[in-house]
Amino acid sequence: MTDAAKPLSKPFDPAHFLRNQLRNIAPLITLIALFLFFSVASPSFMTLDNFANILAQVSLTSIIAVGLTFVILTGEIDLSVAAVANAIGIVMAFFTLQPDYANIQNLPMPGPVAVVLALAACGLLGLVTAFGVTRIGIPSFIMTLAMMQIAAGISAMLVRGQIAYKFPAIIQVLGSGKYFGVRWLIVVAVLVLLIAHLVLTYTRFGRYVYMTGGNRDAAEYSGVNVKFIIGAVLVISAMLSGFSGMLGVAYFGSAQQNQFDTFLLDAIAAVVVGGTSLFGGRGGIGNTIIGLLVLGVLNNGLDHVNIDSFLKILIRGLILLIALIINVYAQKMRDSSAATE
Amino acid sequence: MTPSETADAGSTSPLLELKNVSKSFGGVSALRDVDFALAPGEIHGVVGENGAGKSTMMKIIAGMHHDFQGQMLLEGREVRFRNPHDSLAVGIGMVHQELSVVPDLSVAENVFLGTQPTNGRGVIDWAGMAKAARKQIASLGLDIDPRVRMGSLPVGIQQLVELSRVLFSGARIIILDEPTSALSPPEVDRLFRILRQLRKEGRSLIFISHFLEDVLAISDHVTIFRNGRKVATLDAAATSKDQLISQMIGRGAKELSASESAELTGGGSKPVVLTAQNLNQGSVLKDLTFDARAGEILGIYGFMGCGQIELARCLFGKVPLDSGTVMLQGNLLPLTSTVAAREAGIAYVPENRRMMLFPTEPMYKNISISVLQRIHRLLLKPQAERDIAKRHIADLQIRPANAEMRVGQLSGGNQQKVALAKWLTHKPKVLILSEPTRGIDVGAKEDVIRIVRALRDQGVAVIVLSTEPETILTLADRVVVMKRGRVVKTFEEGHVEKADLLAAA
Numbered sequence: 001m002t003d004a005a006k007p008l009s010k011p012f013d014p015a016h017f018l019r020n021q022l023r024n025i026a027p028l029i030t031l032i033a034l035f036l037f038f039s040v041a042s043p044s045f046m047t048l049d050n051f052a053n054i055l056a057q058v059s060l061t062s063i064i065a066v067g068l069t070f071v072i073l074t075g076e077i078d079l080s081v082a083a084v085a086n087a088i089g090i091v092m093a094f095f096t097l098q099p100d101y102a103n104i105q106n107l108p109m110p111g112p113v114a115v116v117l118a119l120a121a122c123g124l125l126g127l128v129t130a131f132g133v134t135r136i137g138i139p140s141f142i143m144t145l146a147m148m149q150i151a152a153g154i155s156a157m158l159v160r161g162q163i164a165y166k167f168p169a170i171i172q173v174l175g176s177g178k179y180f181g182v183r184w185l186i187v188v189a190v191l192v193l194l195i196a197h198l199v200l201t202y203t204r205f206g207r208y209v210y211m212t213g214g215n216r217d218a219a220e221y222s223g224v225n226v227k228f229i230i231g232a233v234l235v236i237s238a239m240l241s242g243f244s245g246m247l248g249v250a251y252f253g254s255a256q257q258n259q260f261d262t263f264l265l266d267a268i269a270a271v272v273v274g275g276t277s278l279f280g281g282r283g284g285i286g287n288t289i290i291g292l293l294v295l296g297v298l299n300n301g302l303d304h305v306n307i308d309s310f311l312k313i314l315i316r317g318l319i320l321l322i323a324l325i326i327n328v329y330a331q332k333m334r335d336s337s338a339a340t341e
Numbered sequence: 342m343t344p345s346e347t348a349d350a351g352s353t354s355p356l357l358e359l360k361n362v363s364k365s366f367g368g369v370s371a372l373r374d375v376d377f378a379l380a381p382g383e384i385h386g387v388v389g390e391n392g393a394g395k396s397t398m399m400k401i402i403a404g405m406h407h408d409f410q411g412q413m414l415l416e417g418r419e420v421r422f423r424n425p426h427d428s429l430a431v432g433i434g435m436v437h438q439e440l441s442v443v444p445d446l447s448v449a450e451n452v453f454l455g456t457q458p459t460n461g462r463g464v465i466d467w468a469g470m471a472k473a474a475r476k477q478i479a480s481l482g483l484d485i486d487p488r489v490r491m492g493s494l495p496v497g498i499q500q501l502v503e504l505s506r507v508l509f510s511g512a513r514i515i516i517l518d519e520p521t522s523a524l525s526p527p528e529v530d531r532l533f534r535i536l537r538q539l540r541k542e543g544r545s546l547i548f549i550s551h552f553l554e555d556v557l558a559i560s561d562h563v564t565i566f567r568n569g570r571k572v573a574t575l576d577a578a579a580t581s582k583d584q585l586i587s588q589m590i591g592r593g594a595k596e597l598s599a600s601e602s603a604e605l606t607g608g609g610s611k612p613v614v615l616t617a618q619n620l621n622q623g624s625v626l627k628d629l630t631f632d633a634r635a636g637e638i639l640g641i642y643g644f645m646g647c648g649q650i651e652l653a654r655c656l657f658g659k660v661p662l663d664s665g666t667v668m669l670q671g672n673l674l675p676l677t678s679t680v681a682a683r684e685a686g687i688a689y690v691p692e693n694r695r696m697m698l699f700p701t702e703p704m705y706k707n708i709s710i711s712v713l714q715r716i717h718r719l720l721l722k723p724q725a726e727r728d729i730a731k732r733h734i735a736d737l738q739i740r741p742a743n744a745e746m747r748v749g750q751l752s753g754g755n756q757q758k759v760a761l762a763k764w765l766t767h768k769p770k771v772l773i774l775s776e777p778t779r780g781i782d783v784g785a786k787e788d789v790i791r792i793v794r795a796l797r798d799q800g801v802a803v804i805v806l807s808t809e810p811e812t813i814l815t816l817a818d819r820v821v822v823m824k825r826g827r828v829v830k831t832f833e834e835g836h837v838e839k840a841d842l843l844a845a846a
Contacts, residue, residue, distance in 0.1 A: 202720050202721050203717075203719055203720055203721060204713050204714065204717045204718075204719065204720075204721060206721075207706070207710070207713060207721060208713075210702075211699060211702075211706075211710055214699045214701065214702060215695075215698070215699050215700075217696045217697070218695075218696060218697045218698055218699055219710070220659065220679050221657070221659070221679065221689060221691060221696055221697040222697060222710045222711045222763060223679050223680055223682070223683030223684075223711055224679075224680070224710065225678065225680045227678075281699075281701070282701070
């Protein structure tokens with residue numbers, strides 16, 4: 001019983017605490033630094049209206065990023081999110097009566113039916129991805145790359161280069177309406193984030209998601225149905241992407257091809273910048289919220305200061321690179337501190 | 342202790358000689374004052390139990406350990422290798438038990454791995470390579486098309502291709518680590534013919550194996566290791582298997598310690614819980630049949646690579662069986678997934694604890710993961726999880742007794758107890774333990790043994806798989822010995838000694 005001699009609890013060690021929390025602290029410091037910088041650099045940044053702008057701008061990304069957070073927590077990746085969002089927005093428009101000038105051959109249905117069909121479509125796409133990854137055994141990186149093309153193909157086939165303008169009333173409200181001056185879109189995004197956080201933190205499913213990402217073998221040897229968990233997160237990701245796509249077309253006021261292309265990088269960046277481990281098992285919705293705000297403040301703030309618009313792209317890339325370095329570094333420090341103790 | 346009679350020291354000077362070689366790892370001595378001599382043109386067997394020091398010595402010779410005390414002489418000149426590359430450069434090659442071949446490349450590419458011939462402008466000379474490879478393989482008496490994919494060949498042939506790669510790189514001294522463990526009897530015969538041919542060509546071979554018959558059949562001399570020391574070097578022709586075993590375990594020098602013999606109680610009238618019949622899996626398990634009874638610890642003993650690990654994986658649904666049936670209390674067990682196995686009442690702790698622990702998660706989450714579906718429908722109840730964890734921490738005397746502690750911070754023995762605790766909240770029908778006491782300190786070992794016995798007394802059918810005879814003899818009520826994927830012997834009841842197990846395997 002050599003271990004009995006060890007102290008039962010260790011004294012608080014701030015350096016040790018910082019090392020373990022680097023993943024969470026670094027993104028928060030980044031956010032505060034960016035916020036302070038833009039507040040000083042531009043008088044138009046620090047206004048209530050602008051904050052509402054930032055929130056609206058990140059809302060669509062945030063719904064996609066929530067699904068992606070589930071996937072990345074299991075140690076997998078979903079590259080099809082933006083293409084699926086685009087396709088589902090278009091599928092919904094396809095089942096909605098369009099004005100004559102839109103010149104789209106489609107299949108008009110009552111609004112609620114169009115919404116249900118669109119949701120069914122993204123569920124189906126998610127199931128196909130899940131089947132490919134868990135049953136056939138295609139790596140998620142490749143499978144979702146294929147799904148990205150398939151979804152892009154669906155978008156192209158349905159609109160054939162045209163633009164749709166009409167969407168079911170309920171989606172129109174949620175996507176572009178306001179409620180006492182607050183965008184419904186922000187309310188929906190906050191609800192999605194909240195529910196996802198509760199699921200990840202307080203349900204058995206959430207625990208399994210973390211454990212599957214933390215050590216897949218161990219989860220399997222503990223009798224967790226790892227394949228089911230991975231399949232489920234891929235379906236969740238597709239469903240949320242599709243939902244975001246439906247709200248997105250209403251927000252933009254139109255549905256067309258290649259409308260969501262920037263959302264893939266933004267969503268992945270939000271999750272990773274926030275500090276969720278690319279290796280799985282660490283992070284969560286709290287991290288994703290910080291990541292979304294970092295990206296939102298950065299994108300919005302760069303518009304408020306006088307910077308070469310071409311340089312902006314480079315700056316975004318550099319910020320992402322720094323976040324990735326911190327992500328990998330935090331993982332290594334945690335692994336080594338777990339191993340040496 | 343028998344004086345070491347260095348092989349024919351008078352007639353030929355040794356090709357390779359080790360003098361007073363010692364090696365320790367972090368204060369733990371692995372090799373102490375070892376002398377070893379290898380004559381030109383001899384096959385030298387090396388035997389000893391796990392941890393006796395034989396692999397440490399081979400790694401020193403092959404350049405994998407460079408910081409050792411003592412001298413190594415090659416043809417009378419002192420040498421010291423910094424890495425395996427150095428040793429290969431002077432003609433020492435090694436064929437590992439885990440083959441280092443690339444299954445997706447052709448045989449020719451495997452022979453020339455890392456040294457592909459080029460036409461002088463950096464382009465690989467495929468025709469020349471195939472021709473040279475065919476010649477090289479043919480010199481071992483093998484007729485294989487060098488263009489076929491390595492992975493499509495049987496393991497025995499792959500091993501010979503690897504051997505030919507080592508030969509082709511110009512090795513004069515070849516170390517073979519457990520070369521026969523995965524081979525069928527005709528394949529062993531073919532390997533031996535080839536090894537004898539190499540000996541005739543003047544090459545020297547070091548043959549490390551647990552299979553004592555094989556060592557005695559092929560070697561000129563046999564060196565025996567025990568507890569990091571060389572015990573003796575004997576003339577193989579004048580030595581019997583029993584003599585080797587007694588030298589390996591050092592009987593006679595001291596009383597048998599408690600863990601080196603056991604009185605088996607046998608299954609008696611206890612009800613059979615699990616019946617495995619004609620299990621086949623790849624080239625690893627062959628028509629394996631055994632049963633396990635309630636309230637009994639069944640020990641499954643065999644050397645490394647005998648198929649135990651795969652057997653345990655199959656019983657827990659991690660690896661699918663090719664054929665065969667497993668019955669649990671008379672019902673056919675669907676071994677399609679670990680979930681199905683768990684739900685049927687099978688629990689498993691693998692030989693490597695890391696495989697079933699989440700090192701960065703607190704202890705209570707590690708313990709509760711296997712029972713979450715029983716305590717929660719949808720929402721987690723962290724308090725219930727902590728209560729369960731605290732109960733196990735107290736029962737199993739896990740230290741420090743802090744359910745919030747990250748598992749990665751615990752000692753090996755306590756990690757093993759956490760791994761066990763996962764399965765104790767609801768008693769499994771069958772508990773499968775691979776190497777339950779490997780790599781943990783003495784106190785924790787006793788605790789684990791006590792826990793396993795307590796489970797048996799509560800009616801659980803426990804299956805302990807180990808490559809260490811001591812572990813089996815300490816725990817088992819009945820012993821099955823596995824060899825090359827088959828059950829070769831069953832000890833039902835009565836007195837059994839370590840030597841009996843070693844002789845059977």
